[in-house]
Each structure stands twice: as C-alpha cells, then as structure tokens.
Amino acid sequence: MLNFSSRTAKEILRDPVNLGFGLGFPVVLILLLSAIQANVPVSVFQIDSLAPGMTVFGLSFMTLFAATLIAKDRESALLQRLYTTPLTAADFIFGYTLPLLPIVLCQAAVCFVTAFFLGLEVTVNVLWSVLMIIPASVFFIALGLLCGSVLSVKQVGGICGALLTNLTAWLSGIWFDLELVGGAFKKAAELLPFCHAVRVEQAAYAGSFADIWPDLAWVIAYAAAAVIFSVLAFLHQMKHQ
Amino acid sequence: MNAIEIKKLTKKYKDVTAVDGLELSVRQGELFALLGVNGAGKTTTIKMLSCLTSPTSGEALLGGKSIVSQPGEVKRIIGVSPQETAVAPNLTVMENLKLMCGVHGLSKEETRARAQALCEEFELGEVVKRKAGKLSGGWQRRLSIAMALTGDPEILFLDEPTLGLDVIARSELWDTVRALKGKKTIILTTHYMEEAEELSDRVGIMRGGKLLALGTAEELKALAGKEKFEDAFVAIVKGEGK
Ligand SMILES: Nc1ncnc2c1ncn2[C@@H]1O[C@H](COP(=O)(O)OP(=O)(O)OP(=O)(O)O)[C@@H](O)[C@H]1O
Numbered sequence: 001m002l003n004f005s006s007r008t009a010k011e012i013l014r015d016p017v018n019l020g021f022g023l024g025f026p027v028v029l030i031l032l033l034s035a036i037q038a039n040v041p042v043s044v045f046q047i048d049s050l051a052p053g054m055t056v057f058g059l060s061f062m063t064l065f066a067a068t069l070i071a072k073d074r075e076s077a078l079l080q081r082l083y084t085t086p087l088t089a090a091d092f093i094f095g096y097t098l099p100l101l102p103i104v105l106c107q108a109a110v111c112f113v114t115a116f117f118l119g120l121e122v123t124v125n126v127l128w129s130v131l132m133i134i135p136a137s138v139f140f141i142a143l144g145l146l147c148g149s150v151l152s153v154k155q156v157g158g159i160c161g162a163l164l165t166n167l168t169a170w171l172s173g174i175w176f177d178l179e180l181v182g183g184a185f186k187k188a189a190e191l192l193p194f195c196h197a198v199r200v201e202q203a204a205y206a207g208s209f210a211d212i213w214p215d216l217a218w219v220i221a222y223a224a225a226a227v228i229f230s231v232l233a234f235l236h237q238m239k240h241q
Numbered sequence: 242m243n244a245i246e247i248k249k250l251t252k253k254y255k256d257v258t259a260v261d262g263l264e265l266s267v268r269q270g271e272l273f274a275l276l277g278v279n280g281a282g283k284t285t286t287i288k289m290l291s292c293l294t295s296p297t298s299g300e301a302l303l304g305g306k307s308i309v310s311q312p313g314e315v316k317r318i319i320g321v322s323p324q325e326t327a328v329a330p331n332l333t334v335m336e337n338l339k340l341m342c343g344v345h346g347l348s349k350e351e352t353r354a355r356a357q358a359l360c361e362e363f364e365l366g367e368v369v370k371r372k373a374g375k376l377s378g379g380w381q382r383r384l385s386i387a388m389a390l391t392g393d394p395e396i397l398f399l400d401e402p403t404l405g406l407d408v409i410a411r412s413e414l415w416d417t418v419r420a421l422k423g424k425k426t427i428i429l430t431t432h433y434m435e436e437a438e439e440l441s442d443r444v445g446i447m448r449g450g451k452l453l454a455l456g457t458a459e460e461l462k463a464l465a466g467k468e469k470f471e472d473a474f475v476a477i478v479k480g481e482g483k
C-alpha cells in the first residue's frame with residue numbers, strides 16, 4: 001500500500017499543471033483580492049477572512065486531482081491490471097486518498113505564509129487553522145474518489161474542474177457576503193458544506209473556538225456522507241469492470 | 242495436474258452472452274493460444290480467469306484454486322498483460338516495474354533484483370529513466386508485459402501482446418515468450434495467425450463465446466483440410482470445415 005500511495009503522490013506532484021493550480025491559483029487569488037481590497041475596501045477580502053477562505057477553495061483542486069487520477073487509471077486499464085494483483089479494496093482506497101492529506105496541509109500552509117507577507121498576524125491559531133482543514137479535506141478528497149469512480153476523464157474535467165471549483169467559490173462566501181444576495185441563494189449555500197468549511201477556518205484563525213461547532217458539524221456530516229458514498233461507488237466500479 | 246480447468250464458464254452481459262459454457266483444460270507449462278474474431282469472447286474469458294469479472298455461471302480452477310471462491314489465492318499465482326497497455330504514465334519505466342514488485346509484496350532487495358532482471362530480459366535499458374506515458378506504443382507494450390511478470394506468476398495471460406508492435410519488436414517479443422515456454426503456463430490471445438502457429442502448443446478457436454475447435458495448429462489444418470493455418474482458421478470460423 002505504501003508503494004501505491006507513493007505512486008499516487010508522484011503522479012499528482014509530477015504534473016506541473018496540478019502544481020500550478022493546486023498551489024499557485026489560491027496564492028494568486030489571495031494576492032489579487034488583497035490588491036483589490038487595498039483600493040476598494042470590502043470586508044470579505046480582509047486578509048484574516050480571505051486567507052482562511054482560500055485554503056478551503058484550494059481543496060476543490062484536491063477533488064479534481066483525485067478524480068482525474070482515478071478516472072485515468074480506469075480508462076487506461078491500469079486499475080484492471082492492479083485488480084488482478086493481491087491488493088485489496090482498502091489498499092486502493094487509502095492508496096488514492098491518504099497521499100492527498102499532506103498535500104492539503106502544505107497547500108493550507110502556503111496560503112497562510114502568503115498571507116503573512118500581506119500583513120496577516122502570525123499567531124499560534126494558524127496552526128489550528130491548518131489542522132482544522134482536515135475535516136473539510138476529507139469531504140473534498142472523498143468527493144474525488146466518488147467522481148473518479150463513476151465519471152469518465154472528460155466528465156471529471158467538466159464536473160470537478162469547472163462546476164465544483166465554481167460552486168466552492170460562489171457558495172462559500174469568499175467572494176462576497178452571502179447576506180448580500182440573501183434569499184434562496186443564501187439558503188442553498190447554508191445547506192451546502194462550503195460556507196461552513198470557510199467559517200470553521202475563519203473561526204479557528206480568530207481563536208473563537210466556541211463558534212466553531214455548528215459549522216464543524218455540517219462539515220463532518222458532509223465528510224461522513226461523502227466517505228460512505230465514495231467507498232460504495234469505488235467498490236461498485238471495482239466489481240463491475 | 243492441469244494448470245487451468247474451465248468448467249461451463251459463462252458470462253452474460255445484459256443482452257449478450259460473451260462467453261457461453263466454455264469447457265477447457267490447459268496443462269502446466271503449456272502455451273495456449275485463444276483465437277477468434279472481434280467480440281468472440283477472448284478478453285472476457287481472460288477477465289474471468291484473472292478474477293476481474295465474476296462469471297454468471299460455471300467455474301474455473303487455476304492451480305487448483307477457484308476463481309469464484311478463492312480469488313485472493315488465484316491472484317497470487319497469475320500475471321496479466323491487459324489488451325490495453327496499462328502503465329502508470331507519470332512514473333518512469335523502472336518505477337513502474339518497482340510499483341508492481343511492491344504490489345506483489347516483494348522486499349526492497351527482491352524488488353531491486355527483480356526489476357533489474359526484467360529490464361535486462363526485455364531490453365528496457367535505454368528507456369529505463371523515461372516516463373512511461375511518453376514512450377511509443379511498442380515500448381509501452383513491452384513494459385506492460387514485463388510488469389505482468391513482476392510477481393513471478395505460474396500462469397501468465399497475454400491479451401494481444403503484439404498489437405501495435407513493429408516486425409522487429411514482434412519477433413523479439415516472440416523470443417521472449419518462447420524463453421518463458423515450459424516454465425510458465427501461458428494463455429495468449431492474438432489476431433495474428435502466424436503468431437499462434439509459431440508460438441503455441443495448442444490453439445482454441447472461439448466464436449460467439451463458444452469454443453469451435455481445439456487442437457495443435459497441425460491438427461486444425463488437417464481438420465479444415467487446408468494447407469495454411471490462416472485458411473484453416475477462416476474455414477473453421479465460417480463453418481466450412483469438413
Ligand atoms: N463490459 C461489457 N458490457 C457489455 N458487453 C460487453 C462487455 N465486455 C464485453 N462485452 C461484449 O462481449 C462480447 C465479447 O467481447 P470480448 O471483449 O470478450 O471479445 P474479444 O474476443 O476479446 O474481441 P477483440 O478481438 O475485439 O478483443 C462482445 O460482444 C462485447 O461487446
């Protein structure tokens with residue numbers, strides 16, 4: 001399994017496009033939105049709410065990476081080959097997902113370090129923020145396993161690459177205050193995990209741990225559901241080659 | 242003991258019966274060629290024997306282990322080179338080989354030795370540090386077959402191993418396969434009649450999921466009353482055999 005995990009990491013990290021999007025894009029956005037903030041102050045773009053929010057936005061790329069790799073492996077028949085070896089279902093599931101966790105933590109760290117340069121106060125809460133990204137990352141990585149198990153490479157590009165990244169951006173309250181739109185939009189956003197994940201990050205950075213709980217519960221519930229469905233979907237495709 | 246015993250093996254997809262009551266035994270160390278036109282059920286047969294899909298009904302024993310009730314045991318003794326070249330694109334040739342060694346539970350030292358030996362056997366030396374995804378189709382196929390051998394399998398499945406290879410690469414691959422003859426039980430599918438005639442001990446011809454004819458290339462030529470094996474194949478598949 002170690003062997004297979006390191007292969008997952010290599011496939012992802014050796015793709016320059018992945019690195020560019022996964023690490024570069026959130027950093028560029030932090031820089032860009034902060035520059036806007038400097039000219040036209042908007043509260044959501046204040047660095048102490050922007051940086052934690054961007055760490056969540058970056059997670060949508062983890063879904064894309066995992067889903068792309070799995071869908072490609074299915075299409076190239078590499079998975080078929082591996083299914084004829086003694087590896088078990090658990091080896092595959094952990095082998096595809098675990099290597100993404102350290103990448104997630106690096107990504108969150110890179111977002112915060114960028115923010116430090118833009119004047120974010122360095123406090124011990126940053127460590128909490130980086131750790132508290134884990135529940136949300138489980139959701140996003142499991143979603144990748146799910147999409148990779150049921151979609152083709154092309155569909156993954158459309159659904160994870162375009163749809164999910166945009167959903168994460170629009171419905172998370174990173175770009176604009178959800179209150180501003182209100183109505184059905186806000187209701188929908190509150191039902192989805194994205195804005196809750198951002199609030200968990202912001203609360204962790206602010207050190208207001210008492211406020212974390214309702215949002216964290218949303219994230220954990222979504223993560224648990226995603227894990228269950230993704231494992232079922234993976235096992236299903238494994239059985240129906 | 243026979244390496245492979247197939248009993249009434251059947252696979253139905255919604256409205257097609259891909260493999261239909263297949264009965265076959267393959268001796269230990271035999272090289273068996275499975276022939277048939279597109280859609281005859283060759284790949285489906287290999288997929289069932291390698292525990293990729295479960296049969297709708299019927300059974301097969303590989304090395305005495307059941308593909309239905311003991312897939313874990315079966316997977317330990319087989320090696321498969323799928324019809325599509327299946328390599329990890331962003332890994333180098335050497336890393337691909339090592340990945341497969343690791344997957345088969347080899348230790349670090351064993352992995353190094355096995356990967357090195359396979360590189361030499363398949364003359365992968367000049368591409369060993371290149372990424373597999375960037376290799377030409379022929380090189381990828383060679384790597385794909387080498388990867389099937391990493392677990393030192395007793396039974397080897399080669400699904401159209403020489404598809405897309407140039408004449409030289411094909412003849413080299415034939416040499417490699419010949420060198421394995423007798424040591425491993427090999428099931429090979431191909432659309433090249435001369436390949437089957439050249440390499441195999443026995444040939445089975447499939448059509449519509451059923452085994453139409455079975456025997457050595459010589460026997461099949463005699464059966465169809467043809468001089469050339471290719472003509473015999475055509476006659477048998479079209480049902481013109483005497
Ligand atoms: N997953 C599947 N779902 C539905 N039908 C399938 C599936 N796989 C194979 N079939 C059908 O089963 C039949 C046998 O296919 P198979 O791939 O075994 O043929 P083959 O002999 O390997 O052909 P080829 O020479 O083209 O590789 C075909 O009619 C094919 O369409």
Ligand SMILES: [Mg+2]
Nearest residue numbers: 283284285324
């Ligand atoms: Mg086939």
